[in-house]
Amino acid sequence: MTELVSYNEPKNVAEAPVSETATTDPIAGVDLVVLKVPPRNQCWDVWDQFKTHKGAVAGAGVFFVIVVAVVFGPFVWRVSPAYIDFTAMNAGPSWAHPFGTDQLGRDLLARMMTGGRVAIAVGLAAMIISIFLGTLIGVLTGYFKSLDGPLMRLTDLFLSLPVLPLLLVAVMLFRDAVAKILGNDLGSFTLIVSIIGVMSWMGMARIVRGEVLAVKQREFVMASRSIGTPPHRIIIRHVLPNVMSPIIVSATLGIADAIIAESVLSFLGLGFPPDFPTWGRLLYDGIEYMQVSPQLVLWPGIAISLTVLSVNYIGDGFRDALDPRLRR
Amino acid sequence: MLNYAIRRLLMAVPTLFLISLMIFSLLKLAPGDPLSQLPLTIPPEVREKMRAALGVDEPLIVQYLLWLKQFFVIEPLRGFDILFGTHLSDGMQRIISWQTRGPVFSMIAERLPQTLLVVGLAYIVGVLIAVPIGIVSAYKQYSVFDQIGTFLSMLGLAVPPFFSGVLAILIFAVYLDWLPTIYNTNLIVNSWSNFTEQFLQMAMPVMVLAVQTIASISRYLRSSMLDNLEQDYVRTARAKGMGENVVVFIHVLRNSMIPVVTVITLGLPSVFGGAIVTEQIFRVNGIGQLLITAIYANDVPTVQTLAFIFAVLIVVFNLIADLLYGVLDPRIRYD
Numbered sequence: 324m325t326e327l328v329s330y331n332e333p334k335n336v337a338e339a340p341v342s343e344t345a346t347t348d349p350i351a352g353v354d355l356v357v358l359k360v361p362p363r364n365q366c367w368d369v370w371d372q373f374k375t376h377k378g379a380v381a382g383a384g385v386f387f388v389i390v391v392a393v394v395f396g397p398f399v400w401r402v403s404p405a406y407i408d409f410t411a412m413n414a415g416p417s418w419a420h421p422f423g424t425d426q427l428g429r430d431l432l433a434r435m436m437t438g439g440r441v442a443i444a445v446g447l448a449a450m451i452i453s454i455f456l457g458t459l460i461g462v463l464t465g466y467f468k469s470l471d472g473p474l475m476r477l478t479d480l481f482l483s484l485p486v487l488p489l490l491l492v493a494v495m496l497f498r499d500a501v502a503k504i505l506g507n508d509l510g511s512f513t514l515i516v517s518i519i520g521v522m523s524w525m526g527m528a529r530i531v532r533g534e535v536l537a538v539k540q541r542e543f544v545m546a547s548r549s550i551g552t553p554p555h556r557i558i559i560r561h562v563l564p565n566v567m568s569p570i571i572v573s574a575t576l577g578i579a580d581a582i583i584a585e586s587v588l589s590f591l592g593l594g595f596p597p598d599f600p601t602w603g604r605l606l607y608d609g610i611e612y613m614q615v616s617p618q619l620v621l622w623p624g625i626a627i628s629l630t631v632l633s634v635n636y637i638g639d640g641f642r643d644a645l646d647p648r649l650r651r
Numbered sequence: 652m653l654n655y656a657i658r659r660l661l662m663a664v665p666t667l668f669l670i671s672l673m674i675f676s677l678l679k680l681a682p683g684d685p686l687s688q689l690p691l692t693i694p695p696e697v698r699e700k701m702r703a704a705l706g707v708d709e710p711l712i713v714q715y716l717l718w719l720k721q722f723f724v725i726e727p728l729r730g731f732d733i734l735f736g737t738h739l740s741d742g743m744q745r746i747i748s749w750q751t752r753g754p755v756f757s758m759i760a761e762r763l764p765q766t767l768l769v770v771g772l773a774y775i776v777g778v779l780i781a782v783p784i785g786i787v788s789a790y791k792q793y794s795v796f797d798q799i800g801t802f803l804s805m806l807g808l809a810v811p812p813f814f815s816g817v818l819a820i821l822i823f824a825v826y827l828d829w830l831p832t833i834y835n836t837n838l839i840v841n842s843w844s845n846f847t848e849q850f851l852q853m854a855m856p857v858m859v860l861a862v863q864t865i866a867s868i869s870r871y872l873r874s875s876m877l878d879n880l881e882q883d884y885v886r887t888a889r890a891k892g893m894g895e896n897v898v899v900f901i902h903v904l905r906n907s908m909i910p911v912v913t914v915i916t917l918g919l920p921s922v923f924g925g926a927i928v929t930e931q932i933f934r935v936n937g938i939g940q941l942l943i944t945a946i947y948a949n950d951v952p953t954v955q956t957l958a959f960i961f962a963v964l965i966v967v968f969n970l971i972a973d974l975l976y977g978v979l980d981p982r983i984r985y986d
Contacts, residue, residue: 378805479666480666480669480670480673482965482969483666483670483962483965483966483969484670484673484962484965485920485924485958485961485962485964485965486924487924487925487927487928488924488927488942488954488957488958488961489674489677489958491927491942491943491946492677492678492946492954492958493677495946495947495949496677496678579809583811586811586813587811587813587928590813590928590931591927591928591931591943593946603813606813606814606817607813610817613817613820613821613825614825617821617825620814620817620818620821621818621821624810624811624814624817624818627811627814628806628809628810628811628814629809631808631809631810631811632805632806632809632810635805635808635809636805
């Protein structure tokens with residue numbers, strides 16, 4: 324009997340309608356069970372790969388600690404960064420002042436935290452501007468052939484500009500005018516962030532353009548175009564998600580570049596106003612008293628270097644993690 | 652190739668004109684008055700005369716074209732005169748600094764040797780150190796040397812020059828007292844003791860500038876070597892029975908240097924930019940420091956001329972890099 328049944332079953336299957344085979348076939352059933360493992364989000368794949376890059380994980384940890392310390396630190400360490408105490412000038416580390424004090428007896432830990440807020444805010448804001456400009460111009464030049472020539476010439480032109488001298492000149496010339504409109508601190512912030520952003524989108528635009536040129540030739544974009552999707556929707560729904568990885572990588576590295584640019588400006592005395600501590604400014608102010616109290620230059624310098632180093636490692640990790648060819 | 656070179660040269664001309672226009676308008680559009688630093692007691696008619704003397708009462712287009720003429724015609728003629736003893740530029744109006752009332756190009760000529768000495772030497776030292784590091788870390792990939800090299804170059808790129816410079820001063824000048832903190836430009840090298848002094852005072856700025864070069868160029872060479880080490884021709888060379896030295900130094904290194912030479916060429920102008928910071932730290936009175944003092948003094952002619960010279964350097968070195976690439980790599984054909 325059993326032989327007969329086993330012999331008959333395939334026949335039944337063959338005669339049965341397709342919809343029935345799917346439910347009765349034991350092999351198909353097994354397959355369905357396998358598929359019932361919840362589908363993994365792409366973010367998890369990226370995270371899994373990211374975790375294998377030790378430097379990137381360490382960098383992410385350090386950056387997280389710095390950001391938390393800088394953002395929430397002032398709520399815990401409630402010493403005013405502007406409080407002047409002439410009895411404790413240029414003091415070394417102590418329980419009252421863990422990082423020591425500066426030439427006016429101001430607490431260095433509090434000043435470092437305020438400075439870090441500004442440095443990281445400048446890094447993020449300038450990065451957002453440069454990402455926006457770079458992606459916009461990269462997508463436009465890659466997708467629309469008529470815009471390719473003129474906009475790429477513009478990119479080449481910007482790449483030929485001497486960045487640091489122009490940053491210095493622009494800050495020097497426009498500082499007072501912008502400060503009149505937006506106030507001293509907000510004015511400096513807006514000016515520095517926008518100038519750094521406007522001067523650093525070119526690399527991004529070139530990378531995005533190359534990726535868009537490749538994605539544009541793919542079948543799904545062609546299919547989308549053939550059913551009459553307008554260009555802006557193709558760009559937003561199909562092109563942008565596929566060029567996201569290089570954008571994320573350059574965005575991460577862009578934060579580091581912007582932080583360095585801001586601190587160079589502050590270091591040359593052309594960044595934020597003197598009473599507005601940023602890491603670059605603290606370092607610049609500390610140089611005069613370097614021989615008496617080296618912590619004045621050490622802490623800000625270490626903070627800048629550590630932030631930039633960790634952000635660079637994170638960018639490296641993202642580069643590996645977002646490349647599907649490297650994924651295991 | 653020649654066609655391509657000529658086409659690139661012609662394309663550089665409008666780029667330079669546009670950059671000069673951008674720099675000029677950035678400086679002219681900015682609010683601020685060249686006479687704002689002068690006392691308020693100066694009567695208005697004298698003020699007008701002073702404006703006329705500075706040339707700022709002319710229409711903008713006249714000022715712009717005059718500056719271009721001075722930059723591209725009069726100053727090169729002047730240089731020609733000095734070189735060959737002719738008198739072509741006599742009586743012509745040169746670019747005059749508002750700060751010193753002297754010709755801007757004379758100031759640059761005074762400052763340039765210091766910058767070239769420090770920056771140029773730093774770049775050469777940097778490249779000479781970077782090349783062996785790149786070779787070894789690629790040949791022994793993932794070895795201890797490679798891991799340390801990778802970390803150090805990440806560090807070298809992350810530590811900004813103004814911090815590494817200050818750190819170097821703190822360690823070598825303040826604590827160890829080996830090196831002087833300030834660069835003495837008046838030092839004339841004519842004996843061994845002068846030479847050691849010059850060597851010692853140049854050590855720190857050159858070191859600080861070279862670190863960045865070493866970090867980026869050794870990385871480039873490493874990845875370029877790694878790409879080439881996996882190629883079929885390397886296996887062929889080994890199969891033919893060539894020694895490892897020949898394979899690495901003749902076959903792989905020569906091919907790996909092609910993109911690196913381009914990077915070296917492209918990086919030169921940015922080192923001049925980095926020199927602005929380094930000169931400020933070590934008080935080297937080169938063109939970077941000239942730019943900073945001119946910016947502080949609102950000296951528009953000097954600032955715009957210097958900024959434009961930086962731009963010219965970038966355009967010229969881009970051009971050289973593009974042409975070098977074609978010369979060095981026979982696979983590239985420009986048609």
